[in-house]
Amino acid sequence: MLRRLMIFILIMVIASDCMPPPDYSSQSMYSENSEYYIITNSTTSKAEAINYAKRLISNGYNASVYLSDNWYYAVVIGKYDGYMAKAKKRELMANNLARNDAFFTRGDGFRRKIYPANQAGMVQKRSFNNGSYFVVIRSTPSEAEAIRRAKDLRSNYYNAEVYQSDNGYYAVVVGTYEEEIAENKRRELIYREFARKDAFKTRGNKFIRKVYPTESTVRDGYYIVLRSTPSEDEAVRRAERLVSRGYNVSVHLCDNGYYAIVYGMFEIDRAKDIKQDLIYRDIARDDAFLIPEKDVGAQVYPLY
Numbered sequence: 001m002l003r004r005l006m007i008f009i010l011i012m013v014i015a016s017d018c019m020p021p022p023d024y025s026s027q028s029m030y031s032e033n034s035e036y037y038i039i040t041n042s043t044t045s046k047a048e049a050i051n052y053a054k055r056l057i058s059n060g061y062n063a064s065v066y067l068s069d070n071w072y073y074a075v076v077i078g079k080y081d082g083y084m085a086k087a088k089k090r091e092l093m094a095n096n097l098a099r100n101d102a103f104f105t106r107g108d109g110f111r112r113k114i115y116p117a118n119q120a121g122m123v124q125k126r127s128f129n130n131g132s133y134f135v136v137i138r139s140t141p142s143e144a145e146a147i148r149r150a151k152d153l154r155s156n157y158y159n160a161e162v163y164q165s166d167n168g169y170y171a172v173v174v175g176t177y178e179e180e181i182a183e184n185k186r187r188e189l190i191y192r193e194f195a196r197k198d199a200f201k202t203r204g205n206k207f208i209r210k211v212y213p214t215e216s217t218v219r220d221g222y223y224i225v226l227r228s229t230p231s232e233d234e235a236v237r238r239a240e241r242l243v244s245r246g247y248n249v250s251v252h253l254c255d256n257g258y259y260a261i262v263y264g265m266f267e268i269d270r271a272k273d274i275k276q277d278l279i280y281r282d283i284a285r286d287d288a289f290l291i292p293e294k295d296v297g298a299q300v301y302p303l304y
Contacts, residue, residue: 036085037078037105040098042068046255046297049073050115056097065115066107067298071253073114079107112298132176132302133201135186137194139169146170147212153194154266159248163207170211173204176302177243185246213265221265221293224275226284228260235259236301247283251301259300265293 040063041052049065052075056063061077068074080088085104092098137153137160140146146162149172153160158174165171177185182201189195213221226242226249229235235251239261242249249263263284266274271290278284 035079035081035106037076037107038080038085038089038092038098038102039074039076039105040092040102041075042072043075044072044257046073046114049075053115059095059097061092061097064113066110067112067114067253069109069111074105074110076105076107111300114298132203133179133182134171134173134175134204135177135182135189135195136200136202137172137174137189138196138199139165139171141169143170143211146172150212155270156194158189158194159264161210162212163204164209164211166206166208171202171207173202175248176204177248181244181246188246222268222271222290223262223264223293223296224266224271224278224284225289225291226261226263226278227288228254228258230258232259232300235261239301242283250299252297253300254297260291260297262291262296 040056041049043049043052046065050073053063053065056075056077063075063077066074066076077088077092078085082104089098089102089104093100093102138146138149140149143162143164150160150162153172153174160172160174163171163173174185174189175182179201186195186199186201190197190199227238229238232251232253236259239249239251242261247263249261252260252262254260263274263278264271268290275284275288275290279286279288
């Protein structure tokens with residue numbers, strides 16, 4: 001009996017030596033048909049993430065910073081197919097440009113691109129799945145006239161912008177708002193004679209270029225921080241309440257981890273006057289303050 005068992009074991013060992021090695025290629029996540037970002041670093045500091053990205057760019061890599069769903073700032077390069085991504089990761093680690101735990105992602109968890117900013121003046125592609133609308137005050141072939149009217153609206157607390165449409169005209173708009181609020185805002189603007197009777201709502205699908213304000217025209221602009229809170233839910237809830245009253249506010253994640261409800265933006269003197277008026281109307285807290293546009297953190301509400 002023992003002899004038979006030993007013979008059986010010997011046969012199995014010989015057979016296993018003759019079997020081909022397992023093919024792991026089909027189990028690999030890397031394939032030529034998929035593309036991946038390489039996350040070289042992740043941090044809670046926006047400034048630190050941007051500095052990492054700048055270092056990568058100075059070394060010839062096409063680096064970017066994205067705000068992730070976990071509210072970390074991801075420093076990434078890519079996209080590459082799976083095989084190239086694997087090679088790039090090894091290269092980055094060999095040059096001390098990526099952490100040892102650098103990993104790959106298709107980017108599904110990215111909320112917003114932080115750095116580098118979109119090309120100045122170009123409209124970022126927006127998703128209006130939440131039913132958001134601009135209110136078009138008027139449309140004119142004159143860029144100068146459109147900007148002048150937008151400035152007039154801003155001086156009356158409306159967050160007006162100018163976009164060039166694909167028909168060559170310049171649209172003066174406020175918004176965006178949910179559809180019902182946009183309709184109420186349209187009627188309000190007509191009633192206050194800030195808009196013509198043919199003012200209308202649009203999702204902005206035909207806008208090809210943002211004309212005003214652009215990075216160059218708002219570099220001295222200021223937001224009014226109405227209040228800040230460590231709770232994202234509270235900040236969004238308060239912002240939604242203000243939006244329902246016609247205030248085009250947004251919520252931004254600050255470097256200190258707080259969520260700021262902001263309104264703006266305006267030139268410094270105008271921002272000071274508006275801040276005092278908002279405090280008087282109990283829209284802003286007594287400790288409301290101004291913040292330069294360049295220092296505002298990533299926008300978390302509304303998400304476009």
